[in-house]
Amino acid sequence: MEVFKIKNLNNFVDFPKYATEQTPGLDLISTIDSILIPGDIKIIATGIAISLPKKYEAQIRPRSGMAVSYGVTVVNAPGTGDDDYRGDSKVGLINLGDKDFTEQRGMRIAQMVISKYKRISWTESETLDEIERNGKGFRLNGLRQ
Template structure:
């Protein structure tokens, strides 16, 4: 099992938790001094109150929580957000309210999920042209919807 070292910088919050044996992600919580309300169409940076030490060769992927999106229209503006293994600052989450109503975030609310995944080390090489593929440059719905 991979171990992630976490340094809480906010009081009264548990470490990220994987809630069920089959879950891929750990829940991240809001670390707030006062409630924050996002109006419809508004986004804001919300602290998790955690600094993480992710091992070299891995990254943290901050993802939306499906319940927040389905019930309230609240999701992550940059999804997934990336936490590099050499980043040591406090993890922040950029939440966006796509819903029709104001949404209030309280200290300790579960606001996002964290997946830790391996990173492929790659080297990019310059080429005069690329090999052909069956797809070519087709994108943005080129295969249709049915």
């Protein structure tokens, strides 16, 4: 297991942790009490700053229980925490549901998945590799477009 640096910006906060041995996402915790009314977007501080090595990112993802049960999700899902950012790992939440959502200090509000990425460059080409699908439409609800 790799070890990365983390800074506690709020003495209340627990460091993000995995719920189980097989869970890829670390739970992020809210540092405040807040109410999100339907349609509301709020930036929620998690009280931690992290130091990612170069070519790593922190993907911020919704918690499925909050999304399905209450309509509360990460507004820019998945959000990306860059390897050159050292501030509070904030989470943008939006209430897409039809009822107020009370978010409480200490509540798990999102998941953070750490991933390695590659940087690329482009070369312009008149042709692309042939594949079965090529540029033929996409499927939406099982219907061909």
